[in-house]
Every structure is written in C-alpha cells, then in structure tokens.
Amino acid sequence: MYGIVGYGSYLPRYRIKVEDIAKQWGADANALKRGLLLYEKTVPGLDEDTITISVEAARSALQRAKIDPQKIGAVYIGSESHPYAVKPSGTILIDALGIGPHVHVASYEFACKAGSEAMYVAYSLVKAGEMDYALGIGADTSQGAPGDALEYSASAGGAAFIMGKEKVVAEILFTHSYTSDTPDFWRREHEFYPRHAGRFTGEPAYFKHIYNSGKSLLEKSGMIPSDFQFAVFHMPNGKFPQEVGKKLGFTKEQMEVGWIVPWMGNTYSGSSPTGLAAILDVAKPGDKIFMVSFGSGAGSDGFIFQVTDEIEKVRNLAPKLRDMLDNDKIYLDYGQYAKFRKKIILNE
C-alpha cells in the first residue's frame, strides 16, 4: 500500500477582508463577494515566506508520520513564490527539520499546481522502491498586482505530505495528469507580478484541464462521483471549484469540507493540497477523496485517495487546517497589508 503517511498544513494568522481591498480601489465589494464567493484572505507575516510555511507544514507532517527525518529520501517544494530565483527552497527546509544531507531536493514550479506535482513525484519514487519516504510540499505567498482582480484572492499557506508504504493514512489508488500549452497566466523574469488573460483563464484553461483530468481519472478508476465522500479542486476563487465539481458530477456536500477558499483565498501551489489537509482532518477510515489540482500554463494532476484506520491515530498530533483558518486571526487594513506584502518601496 502506497500513499500519505503523514500530512500537515500551515496558514499565517494575518487576514485582510475583501472590503478593505475594494475600498482602496473604489471597487464594489458586494459585487466581488457575490461574483467570486471570496470574503477574506490570509496574508504572510513580515518574517514569513514559502520556506517558513513549508517548514511549518512539514513539521506537522513529521509529527503525524512519527518517522525519523533521516529516512526521508527526497524533498520537493512546489511554489510560484520561491524566495530565491536561484537557490533551492528545500535546502533550508532540510536543515531546519533534520532531514538529509543524504537526500534528493528540488524546487518545482508550475503556477498553481507545483504542489500536487511535488506530491506526485514523491509518491512515484516511493512506489518505485527508490526510498522509504519522500516529502512533497505545496506552499505559496502568492502575488497579485495592486488593483488587479488577483489581489482579492492571492493569499499564503501550504500543505506537506510524506509519502510512504507503511502505516499509510490515505492510500493513493489512482492518479491522472492532463497538460497542454495554454498561456492563461504567466510571469516573466524581472516582472513583479504575474499577468493573466482575463476570462481566458476560465473555460479553455481551468475548466478544460480539471474536467479532462477528472473525467479520465474517473474512467481509469471505474468509479463514479457518488463513490466519494469528499472532493476538492484547485480554488482560484469560490466559484470555479463549485462549477467544475458540479460539471464532473459532484455535489456541494462532497466539496464542502475542502472548499476553504472563501475565508483563505487562493494559496496557489497550496490550494488543493490545503483543501486535502482539511479533509484528512475529519475523514473517516474507508472514505474516498477525489482531488484535482490546476496550474496555469496549463495542467491538472488528479488523485484518488482512500483513508485508512491509521488516520484516527495521527490526526490529533498536529494543528488542523480549520482551526488555523477560523481562530487567532489578526486583521490588517490595506496600509498594513501593503507594508506586509512589501508594496511600499523605500529608499535603500
């Protein structure tokens, strides 16, 4: 049996409300909330970045897996906001968590699906027998240009998954990826913020890739939507995942637990992985989970998980996603937010 042996998630405590961003730009907050089903988003603290978020999530994953960090043979961090253009994020993480140095480390990038990519490769290496454990992480302090539609959603958070073959808490039954050259969202070198092609990011990008990945995954597994207790899809806003889930045949009830975006925002590479973590926090042994990520450019990775009896033993060993989402929040106004996100440029 191959799959997740330990998982963890992390969200910063800071939040900004849609109203505060809308007020800054003279936008209609109610229309945005209605249209995007977004209410507030997480904001990374001044001393937080993709690496610190990854460390926090991976620490929780280690606590749940209860394994010797030295046994981890690979560490992959997927993000579109790696703090360094040249220097791997994972090297700092292994040093902080006592992993390695006999370990394979890489940074992944594929817009919002870099996290599921890290999970897929980590799982594949363990399944191939190359190592006992591998760690796959999706984390981001995602960026939206001031005044752009993305500023209402781009948030911070992440989730980490240790893949292994013993004491598996969620077995991976099937996977399926779907990828094409679709330029819906990108950031070129030397640009501060990503650019996107408006509604082109919807139908021909998000919907096409998730739908095709999801449909093929169902066909491959011979399962139907009603076989699943939970479903989670990449969450660029509140509306898209509900639409694509419905199109694939899933109900609102199946998607409810993983649908954390209205109060979290889009954690990019951490989006569907944090949704998965929220599901694992409550899932019962035997439950099946359907997950499809999406990354612009564009591609989707689909997974089918089945939760095992082990889940009951590990879920209370580390912080849960919903607790981090609902409690101890510190609200920022736009000025503080601009400072936190380093949008205020100072002289040297």
Add this chain to the structure above:
Amino acid sequence: MRDVAVVGVGITKFGELWKDSFRDIFVEASLKAIENSGVDHIDSMYIGTMSSGLFVGQEHVGAVMADYLGVAPIPATRVESACASGGAAFRSAFFEVASGHSDIVLAGGVEKMTDGADVTEALATAADQEYEVYHGITFPGLYAMIARSYMHDYKTTREQLAAVAVKNHKNGSMNPNAQFRSPITLEQVMKSTMVANPLRLLDCSPVSDGGAAVILASLDVAKKLKRPFIKIKASSQSSDTIALHSRESLTSLKCVSVAAEKVFKQAKLKPKDISFAEVHDCFTIAEVVVTEDLGFFEKGKGGEAAEKGMTAIDGKIPINTSGGLKSKGHPVGATGIAQIIECYEQLTGQSGERQVKKAKYGLAQNMGGSGASCIIHILEAV
C-alpha cells in the same frame, strides 16, 4: 445608379472565440456568405474593422483577408468608422455595385477583442483623444453623461432603461449566434454592478469576437442565383462633432436625425412604414435616444415605449430582434454587417422564433463613437 441586392449572408457565433484568430473569424463568415449566396466568385471586397491594430496588432486588413480567403488578387479594402465600420463597409460595397463598376461584392466586418488588449483603451480611441480621453473619460462614461442629462430632461426612469436590456436579452435568447442567450429580469439589471452612474453592467454591450459578411450583387445577378434576396432601398451617412461636449444637445444624436432624414427621403418612406429596425444599442440609453431620433417615437418617449413593449417583436416597431449589441454581442467592426444580416433574415422569412410578421422594410442604424458618425440603410423585401 442601379438597384442592388443582398444575395447571401454569413455570420460566426459572437462571443469569446478563444480558438479562432482574427483572420479565421473573417474567413469563416465570408465562406458562409459565399456559399449561402451561390455566387461563383466575388469582384472585390470591403472589410469593416475598428481597431485590429490595437486589438491584435494587425493592419493592412484588406490584403490579409484577401490572402486568407483565397481571393487575391481582387481589390480588398479595409473601411473604418469606429463602431460604424461594418455599416461603412456595406455602404462602400453598395456604391461599387450601384455604380456598375462591379457586379458581385462582399462586405464583411470582423473584430477580435479578447486577445489580451486593453479593450476599453482601444475603444476610447474612437472618442476625442485630445479633449475627452486625455481627461480620463471612456465610452461608458460618455454614454452615462448622455443618460444623466436625458433622465434629467425627460424624467425617464432607471427601470425604463433596464427594460431595453430585458427586451434585447429576450430576443437574443432566440438567436443561435448571440453571445448571451439567457433572458434577464428587470431586477437583475437594476442590481448589476455599477459601471458609470447610472449605467450598470447589464446596460452595456459586451466585449466580443465575431465576424459577419454579406454578398451584394446587381439585381440581374440576384435573379439568376434563384435564392432569397432583398433590395437595398436607401443608404445614408452623416457625421457630427467628435467630442460630446461640443454638441448642441446631449439628449439627441444629431448624426442619427440627419442621416434618418436623408434615408427616409431617399426611400420615399416614413418611419411608420418601417416593419422593424436594428439599432446601435451599445448602451441601453443609446437605443432609447436613437429610436427617437429615427422618428419612431416622440422626443422623451423612447424609454416609456420600451417599458410598454412597443419595441418588442410583437410591438408597434420591433427594435433589435437579433438581441442587439447588448445580447447578441458587439464585435465592433462586425456589428454593422450583423445588423444587415438580421434584416436579410427577417425580410426573407428566415428568423424562426423571432420572425416579425409581414416584414416589408427593415432599417439598420450603425453608429460610431458617442454619435460622431452614423450610417443607416433601409432594406426591402422582394
């Protein structure tokens, strides 16, 4: 000048045509029109497109389209009059056939607006760059000023403006090529996002990709083709000040009333003789003002007319049976030609659910900018 007929039409779906390029869209519409008409060649063509340079970086549109349609070396000319580019292309083709210079001419219109350009900025180039755009105004803002002034002078209500959008969406729901085929309610319009007070999102025509083409031919050619055709009864064009603030009135579009007077005189008809009209409803207020300036309603009564259903398909004068720019979509250069196509389908009895009964004369009014240019045609069933 000899009589000229419209002998065939072709149109693409309007909307976000992600898979089709600027040239693909034009070629699709043109091939449909050529096939629909049954002609074995075209002598020349005119293409209306407002701002292909800003939208997709392509100028020299006549040559591009002749090349990709496979009709080179025939003469092919791009015609531009902002949102009235399609109407202007049609008028140019009409003159070429009427003069006897050519027998069969294609008039098309096309716009590809969703390829990533700043659409509002590109469209604003149809206003006065030095005295309007420089100060930050865009088209929703200009039409909002017309609406405010109009509502002040004539006590027209917000609901009456919304009635225009509701009616056009209802018509568009019956048009298979329309961008938005969903009926909307008065409440939805009133609650939609504010764009430029008092105009809300559902008062505004959308950003669209789309193409339309028609084949014009001499009456002799038309008769030989043995397919449904209509006659071009009259054609007029006018211009006005480019800037809204230079006009005598904000609540009347002089370009429309001037062109209307000319076209009715030429056709020897009166507004009451018209069976239905396609008008340039880039914003709901535009339809209200235009229907008055065309002479269908008294000044100040256009909103009330829409509210009372007088402009519905079964009303006194059906307006925008196609769904108009609001619901059918507004790929700028294609709009004027799409209006002619609606007239062709209505006058040849091919409009299905939205067919106007006993349609004899159709009027198509195409307008550029905030009313700095206007082109009107009257088409006749044969």
